[in-house]
Amino acid sequence: MTNDESGFALRDATVAIIGLGLMGGSLALALRAKNACRRIIAITSNAATREQLRARNIADETSADLTRASSADLIVLAAPVRTIIAQLPRVGAIARAGAIVIDLGSTKREIVRAMDTLPAHIQPIGGHPMCGKEKAGFDAADTDLYRNAVFVLAPLERTTPATVTCATSLAASVGARPLVLDPARHDKIAAAISHLPHTLATALMLTVDEIARDDDLTFALAASGFRDTSRLAATDVTMMLDILLTNRENVANLLRACAHQLNHLADSIADGNENALRATLERAATKRRELFK
Amino acid sequence: MTNDESGFALRDATVAIIGLGLMGGSLALALRAKNACRRIIAITSNAATREQLRARNIADETSADLTRASSADLIVLAAPVRTIIAQLPRVGAIARAGAIVIDLGSTKREIVRAMDTLPAHIQPIGGHPMCGKEKAGFDAADTDLYRNAVFVLAPLERTTPATVTCATSLAASVGARPLVLDPARHDKIAAAISHLPHTLATALMLTVDEIARDDDLTFALAASGFRDTSRLAATDVTMMLDILLTNRENVANLLRACAHQLNHLADSIADGNENALRATLERAATKRRELFK
Numbered sequence: 001m002t003n004d005e006s007g008f009a010l011r012d013a014t015v016a017i018i019g020l021g022l023m024g025g026s027l028a029l030a031l032r033a034k035n036a037c038r039r040i041i042a043i044t045s046n047a048a049t050r051e052q053l054r055a056r057n058i059a060d061e062t063s064a065d066l067t068r069a070s071s072a073d074l075i076v077l078a079a080p081v082r083t084i085i086a087q088l089p090r091v092g093a094i095a096r097a098g099a100i101v102i103d104l105g106s107t108k109r110e111i112v113r114a115m116d117t118l119p120a121h122i123q124p125i126g127g128h129p130m131c132g133k134e135k136a137g138f139d140a141a142d143t144d145l146y147r148n149a150v151f152v153l154a155p156l157e158r159t160t161p162a163t164v165t166c167a168t169s170l171a172a173s174v175g176a177r178p179l180v181l182d183p184a185r186h187d188k189i190a191a192a193i194s195h196l197p198h199t200l201a202t203a204l205m206l207t208v209d210e211i212a213r214d215d216d217l218t219f220a221l222a223a224s225g226f227r228d229t230s231r232l233a234a235t236d237v238t239m240m241l242d243i244l245l246t247n248r249e250n251v252a253n254l255l256r257a258c259a260h261q262l263n264h265l266a267d268s269i270a271d272g273n274e275n276a277l278r279a280t281l282e283r284a285a286t287k288r289r290e291l292f293k
Numbered sequence: 294m295t296n297d298e299s300g301f302a303l304r305d306a307t308v309a310i311i312g313l314g315l316m317g318g319s320l321a322l323a324l325r326a327k328n329a330c331r332r333i334i335a336i337t338s339n340a341a342t343r344e345q346l347r348a349r350n351i352a353d354e355t356s357a358d359l360t361r362a363s364s365a366d367l368i369v370l371a372a373p374v375r376t377i378i379a380q381l382p383r384v385g386a387i388a389r390a391g392a393i394v395i396d397l398g399s400t401k402r403e404i405v406r407a408m409d410t411l412p413a414h415i416q417p418i419g420g421h422p423m424c425g426k427e428k429a430g431f432d433a434a435d436t437d438l439y440r441n442a443v444f445v446l447a448p449l450e451r452t453t454p455a456t457v458t459c460a461t462s463l464a465a466s467v468g469a470r471p472l473v474l475d476p477a478r479h480d481k482i483a484a485a486i487s488h489l490p491h492t493l494a495t496a497l498m499l500t501v502d503e504i505a506r507d508d509d510l511t512f513a514l515a516a517s518g519f520r521d522t523s524r525l526a527a528t529d530v531t532m533m534l535d536i537l538l539t540n541r542e543n544v545a546n547l548l549r550a551c552a553h554q555l556n557h558l559a560d561s562i563a564d565g566n567e568n569a570l571r572a573t574l575e576r577a578a579t580k581r582r583e584l585f586k
Contacts (some may be wrong), residue, residue: 130516134581147434149512185508192504193515197522200493201553205577207547215478219584221443222486223423227585228521229490234581238576244562244570254500255559259552261496266548269537277537281530284498288427288527291512292520 009171016072019085020044020053021236022133024078025105025141030174032058033143037173041068049138051258074170076127077103081242085114098120100166104129107190107246108154108183116156123163126154126183128190129176136236143262144175151176154183170248191250195243199255261285303462309334309365311380313342314529315426316397318370318434324469325351326436330466334361340430357510363387367463369420374535378407390414393459397422399532400483400539401447401476409449416456419447419476421483422469431527437468444469447476484543488536492548494525510524 015037016022024044042059043066044050050062061068068085069075075095077084084105091101100123105111110125131149133140151171155164164180171178181189207279208226209213212218244251268277308330310317317337324330335352336359337343343355354361359380362368368388369486370377379399380384384394393416398404401419408417424442444464448457457473464471474482501519505511522575 088483115488130514132516132518134560142447149516151513177377179510179513181510185510186538189508189511189514190531192501192511193519196500197497199555200497201581202523202574202577203551203558204490204493205581206554206573207489207551208485209577210550211482211547211581215482217472217478218482218485220472221423221445221479221482222584223425223442225425225490225525226486228524229494230581231521231585232518233577234585235579237571240574241567245565245567248562248565252559252563254504255555255562257503258496258500259555259559261499262492262548262552262555265492265496266545267554269541269548270545272538272540272541274534278530278534280499281495281533284495284502284526285528285530287502288494288498288523292513292524293525 003273004248006253006286009036009038010166010173013073014039014041014071015076015078016043016069017078018066018091019078019083020046020049020070020138020141021078022136022138022140022145023129024076025049025138026143026145027078027104027174028058029077029141029143030051030146036075038083039073043068044138046138052138066090066180067094072096073099074166075099076170077101077105079105079112080236080239081105081246083137083242084111088114088132092118095122098123100125100163102127102167106194107241108152108186110246112154112156112183112264116158120158123157123169125159125163126152126156126195127167127171128152128154128186129171130194131176131281134231134234136239140244144177145174148172149176151177151178153180154184154186155180187247188250191247195247195251196254196258198232198235198240199244199251200258201230205230231256303330303367303459303466304367306330307332307334307364308369310364310369310371311335311336311359311362311384312371312376313337313339313346313431313434314371315429315433315438316422316433317341317369318371318431319438320371320397320435320467321346321351322436323439327466330367333369334365335383336361337358337431339431344391345431348406354508359383363389366392368392369458369463370392370394370398373529373532374396374398374400374404374539376535377404381407381411382446385411385415388415392416393418393456395420395463397459399487399536401479403539405447405476409451413451416453417449418452418460419445419449419458420460421445421447422464422478423487424469427524427527429532439464440468442469443586444471445479446471446473447479448473480540481543484540484547488544489547489551490524491528491533492537492544493551494523498523498526535536563574
């Protein structure tokens, strides 16, 4: 692999993916479908997933052993956020000189801070593809998951332009739209458009479940509105927990702001304050319709 | 039309639908597609909709004039809740003796209370099909909207068993699943599984829009999670306003309960209370997965 100013040749590279759940599995499927790299090494402790990866010829090599990533030109960390942080020192100890290390974690500041402690001969960059599902694991993986998704790239100060180019070509190779973004800025935005919706879905599920304890017909009446608004409550708990605990201040602030909105709406409704309520609903409806035409 | 113990013959009936938006329009489409009744009279002030109904032969008669419902065996009120309540005295004044009046409104107590003031020669029953879309108007109408939806029937004390049978056959004729339910019980459940999700979507949209004012990349990162959780914020504002203002206490109580959940989650996150947070997320995720397998 050449990794110089002339550009990174992904098609000649060996890519090791550590973690073959929804995100890592979908990446492996897309890279293989596009024949985008020379070799794929899939590293997962899940024996059934390794067996599938071999049987379907998605990976050239499978292993439960993280040290098998030592021959890779590009190492992709695709576990939940705190697992990635725990894996980084081990990756740093085995990665070959010049190897690029990128992650797919849902928060960026703490990962990028941990990446900064990697040996100088390794090139780290943070990554976060803005796509997902409420289902976890390789069985939920999808060749088209990354297609048209924004793929955030969060460089460190030490990250070279050539590494940004490499990460850009990885994102583009699976149909995603690369977007370079400061890690702190990413975490603040992700709290609003991703972590807040997740937590709202959880709060909705818990609030309605309280009603369902008193009336066993409650969920029988639930239709597409409830289904869609609560969907994210089914998200993998370990992944979600890692997100919330590595983006605490941003998420907590937004939850409180949203709780304030709800209490304000409750007051307008209880008081029958029609004009205020109409203005508030119009503002939200207009904005939502503008966004998703 | 015979409307006795032997059952209601919808196929011989003239059905007047007042309001040809998403709900009334979809009902007209489904009744016509199934050839379920003898005649359809479509009453709407929207000239373009009337033109479409005639051009596509969906209605046998169209009019802007509510009094044209006077020949109907079955009158379906399909406007927003407070419009239905305003229309009921006019419907009572023109409906023929023995006519059945049903509505499709999203709350039931206030409508059923207004129905109780109809003349004794009219048979009223409340109705609420548990289906919908965030889009309004006849252009959003869909022949299959009612298919497999629960169709709540809310009888009054005066409602005869034959009228319940008639409403049941209307619901079944468009593929819905009739469910007889007390109006107050309906409104409490609907607040939880429908009005709360709507209002949460509104609060989400407003909270994220605040962040977007400070960072113009905010919505660029929004993906399917935000899209689905915010979908209901685009719901027709007049319809939503009528729902909230005719189910005030139930909705306000649930909004406050949900705000309490959010503040509690914010505390757990801010404090890094991992065990409590995991237990809460697990509870919501388990319940959501059970519900939508």
